[in-house]
Amino acid sequence: MARLGVNVDHVATLRQARGGSEPDPIEAAVLAELAGADGIVVHLREDRRHIQDRDLTLLREIIKTKLDLEMAADDTIAKIALSVKPHLVTLVPERRQELTTEGGLDVVGQRDRVEKIIQLLHEGGIPVSLFIEPDLNQVKMAHKIAADYVELHTGRYANAKRAKEEQAEFEVLAQAAKLAYKLGLGVNAGHGLNYRNVGRLRQIPEIVEYNIGHSIVARALMVGLDRAVREMKELVR
Numbered sequence: 189m190a191r192l193g194v195n196v197d198h199v200a201t202l203r204q205a206r207g208g209s210e211p212d213p214i215e216a217a218v219l220a221e222l223a224g225a226d227g228i229v230v231h232l233r234e235d236r237r238h239i240q241d242r243d244l245t246l247l248r249e250i251i252k253t254k255l256d257l258e259m260a261a262d263d264t265i266a267k268i269a270l271s272v273k274p275h276l277v278t279l280v281p282e283r284r285q286e287l288t289t290e291g292g293l294d295v296v297g298q299r300d301r302v303e304k305i306i307q308l309l310h311e312g313g314i315p316v317s318l319f320i321e322p323d324l325n326q327v328k329m330a331h332k333i334a335a336d337y338v339e340l341h342t343g344r345y346a347n348a349k350r351a352k353e354e355q356a357e358f359e360v361l362a363q364a365a366k367l368a369y370k371l372g373l374g375v376n377a378g379h380g381l382n383y384r385n386v387g388r389l390r391q392i393p394e395i396v397e398y399n400i401g402h403s404i405v406a407r408a409l410m411v412g413l414d415r416a417v418r419e420m421k422e423l424v425r
Contacts, residue, residue, distance in 0.1 A: 189271045190390065190396055190424045192225055192397070192400065192420060192421050193230040193378075193398065193399040193401075194217070194220040194225040194228055194400065194417060195228075195231075196216045196217050196228060196229070196230060197229075197239055197401055198405040198406075199212075199216040199405060200213040200230075200239045200240070200243060201238040204238055208363055210288070212421065213230070213238075213239065214243060214245055214246050216341075217247055217251060220417050221252060221253055221423070223377035223415075223416075223417055223420040224253065225421070226251070227254035227255070227397070227399075228251050229256045229278075229350075230243065230244060230256075230258065231280065232258070232265060233260075234260065234262065234264075234265070238286050244268070244274075248273065248274060249274050254275040255275050255278075256274065257269055257272070258277075258278045259278070259282075259302050260281070261298065261305045262281070262282075266308055267405065269275040270309070270310075273312065273313070273314060275315075276315050277315070277319055278319055278339055279293055279317070279318050279319065281293045282295070291341060292320040292341040293319055293326075294326075295318055295326050295329045295333070296329045301334060302318070303334075306333055306334055316335050317336060317337035318335045318338050318339070319341060319378075320339070322361045322363070322365075323364065324364060324367055327364050327368050328367070330368070330373060331371040331372070336373070337373055338374075338375060338376070340361055340377045340398065341370075341379050342361065342378060343379045344357045344361075345358060346379065346380025346382070346385055354385075358388065358391075358392075359360070361377070361389070362391075362405040365376060365377075365392050365395055369407075374396055375394045375396055376395065376396065376399060378396045378399035379399060381398060383407065386398060386423050386424060398424045400420060403420075404416050404420055407420075411422070419423065
């Protein structure tokens with residue numbers, strides 16, 4: 189049975205829009221857990237556009253399931269991770285001008301930098317996942333530099349406009365997931381997944397966790413967070 193990680197970054201984005209204290213991503217995380225989420229995901233960005241250091245610290249103290257910290261392969265953020273000790277760190281690409289994460293981490297092209305951060309986090313007892321494109325060479329490199337998991341970027345699949353295009357992207361994801369599993373890597377997936385497109389990915393048994401944020405928060409505006417999480421949880425099951 190696949191697990192569901194709920195990303196609460198967008199709750200923090202709404203809070204930061206007014207510079208106040210609500211809505212509180214901590215409260216959202218607790219409600220998501222009560223509704224059945226198997227973990228909470230947050231991205232501590234360099235520019236702190238949504239999640240703040242205070243959020244990360246409180247979440248680590250409060251979360252009962254699993255806290256997955258997304259971060260750039262950056263020494264400064266790595267030190268924060270080593271202090272807070274989330275249950276998992278997911279290394280992602282990060283650019284200041286992007287609205288959200290655009291594409292997977294180029295592990296092949298940035299091997300030395302990524303490997304250094306992995307070693308640093310492993311020394312602190314923190315397992316590491318790499319958010320990558322469903323590319324076989326990226327999967328192989330993730331294994332070579334001792335990552336524990338890969339999170340396959342599902343953006344191209346989610347954004348496919350035609351059935352033939354979606355099928356092609358589905359097959360790419362399936363091949364990458366099979367290779368990762370064969371190499372002993374845990375397989376997660378995320379980005380752009382919603383209530384319409386996530387169900388088909390259940391046909392890829394190697395995917396053990398789906399990390400979803402935007403569509404759940406958007407749905408919660410209409411029906412409430414408890415129902416939004418429960419509906420998504422049912423779909424990934």
